[in-house]
Amino acid sequence: MAQIIVVTSGKGGVGKTTTTAALGAALARNGQNVAVVDFDVGLRNLDLVMGVERRVVFDLINVVQGDATLHQALIRDKRCETLSILPASQTRDKDSLTAEGVSRVMEELREKFDWVLCDSPAGIERGAQLAMHHADHAVIVTNPEVSSVRDSDRIVGMLDSRTARAEQGERVEKHLLLTRYDPARAARDEMLSVDDVIDILSVPLLGVVPESEDVLKASNVGAPVTLAAPNSAPAKAYFEAVRRLEGEELPVSIPTEKRGLLDFIFKKRGA
Amino acid sequence: MSFLDNFFSRKRPSSSTVARNRLQILLAHERGVSGEDDTNLLRTLHREILEVLARHVSVDQDNVNIKLDRGQNCSTLEIDIQVPETGLRAQVSTSASDLK
Numbered sequence: 001m002a003q004i005i006v007v008t009s010g011k012g013g014v015g016k017t018t019t020t021a022a023l024g025a026a027l028a029r030n031g032q033n034v035a036v037v038d039f040d041v042g043l044r045n046l047d048l049v050m051g052v053e054r055r056v057v058f059d060l061i062n063v064v065q066g067d068a069t070l071h072q073a074l075i076r077d078k079r080c081e082t083l084s085i086l087p088a089s090q091t092r093d094k095d096s097l098t099a100e101g102v103s104r105v106m107e108e109l110r111e112k113f114d115w116v117l118c119d120s121p122a123g124i125e126r127g128a129q130l131a132m133h134h135a136d137h138a139v140i141v142t143n144p145e146v147s148s149v150r151d152s153d154r155i156v157g158m159l160d161s162r163t164a165r166a167e168q169g170e171r172v173e174k175h176l177l178l179t180r181y182d183p184a185r186a187a188r189d190e191m192l193s194v195d196d197v198i199d200i201l202s203v204p205l206l207g208v209v210p211e212s213e214d215v216l217k218a219s220n221v222g223a224p225v226t227l228a229a230p231n232s233a234p235a236k237a238y239f240e241a242v243r244r245l246e247g248e249e250l251p252v253s254i255p256t257e258k259r260g261l262l263d264f265i266f267k268k269r270g271a
Numbered sequence: 272m273s274f275l276d277n278f279f280s281r282k283r284p285s286s287s288t289v290a291r292n293r294l295q296i297l298l299a300h301e302r303g304v305s306g307e308d309d310t311n312l313l314r315t316l317h318r319e320i321l322e323v324l325a326r327h328v329s330v331d332q333d334n335v336n337i338k339l340d341r342g343q344n345c346s347t348l349e350i351d352i353q354v355p356e357t358g359l360r361a362q363v364s365t366s367a368s369d370l371k
């Protein structure tokens with residue numbers, strides 16, 4: 001029986017798709033059976049970030065409507081045997097995702113995998129609500145910036161009222177993932193601090209992912225950053241987050257300005 | 272106390288401090304106003320207050336206004352009831368009279 005995680009944020013462009021791919025691949029690397037599901041109908045991107053865009057035949061809507069079986073639509077990752085992707089449709093009308101259809105697909109996924117990660121569309125409308133409805137856990141992706149924090153707050157409210165768990169009087173377990181964190185700007189007090197965001201949202205911290213060009217490079221070549229550059233700073237943050245999701249208790253590392261020996265030498269030379 | 276610190280040190284607060292303070296005020300407001308729970312609470316209060324009033328005085332339902340203002344440290348519930356002069360003198364009895 002899988003744990004279902006929704007990766008959500010309200011605001012667009014904060015790093016949901018990047019995070020879904022990175023966490024999914026990291027869990028799979030730990031030997032877990034993982035499905036990542038793209039709920040961003042119309043603007044699908046997860047297939048691209050995962051590098052399987054040319055292998056898409058069927059999608060979530062086909063399965064929801066019964067035109068394809070789940071087995072036909074799932075794409076197995078070539079780098080990581082235990083990782084599968086269920087892509088979203090790019091063309092079809094998003095109203096064709098019915099609540100009952102989605103429930104049926106999620107139940108089937110729950111039986112086949114250990115973890116199911118749902119990449120939510122931006123916004124707080126129907127699409128985002130469908131993506132979160134069956135979740136046991138929510139990874140709330142937030143940038144240290146006012147509009148992102150505000151939107152995350154709306155999402156927190158919806159997780160507490162509009163999900164299957166909420167309807168049964170239970171709770172979706174919420175985790176705050178701060179991404180695109182810039183240590184240099186944080187040091188200059190130009191950015192909300194990690195503590196500020198935790199304080200304002202009152203959601204426990206799952207991890208802090210630094211702003212890094214390794215993320216961009218990974219998406220250029222179509223690989224989750226945890227597979228493309230497993231030793232990079234963002235990948236380490238994602239691997240740490242996954243250990244915490246798996247129940248391990250370990251302190252969250254906050255990225256600091258990287259002033260390695262090399263930087264130091266080059267600085268000296270340049271001066 | 273960061274506000275006072277900034278005030279006394281006469282330093283301009285950093286932009287991250289400004290961001291935090293703005294967010295705290297905004298979210299305290301939004302959590303209250305847009306919260307469905309609050310809307311439900313206000314509707315229920317409105318209905319029940321009218322029911323109680325109707326047993327003793329005649330009040331139009333438009334003349335009962337309830338406002339909830341959620342602040343960071345304390346909230347105010349404002350109930351404004353306008354009673355027509357004749358209404359107050361009306362039936363003071365325990366039997367419920369119909370409003371509409």
Ligand SMILES: Nc1ncnc2c1ncn2[C@@H]1O[C@H](COP(=O)(O)OP(=O)(O)O)[C@@H](O)[C@H]1O
Pocket residue numbers: 009011012013014015016017018019045122179180181209210211212213215216219234
């Ligand atoms: N930690 C990061 N460092 C640098 N760029 C990032 C990081 N996380 C995400 N991005 C970039 O930000 C953009 C939006 O990310 P994406 O995951 O598509 O967001 P969303 O799915 O929330 O809209 C992409 O170009 C992505 O490469």
Ligand SMILES: [Mg+2]
Pocket residue numbers: 016017018040045120
């Ligand atoms: Mg996305």
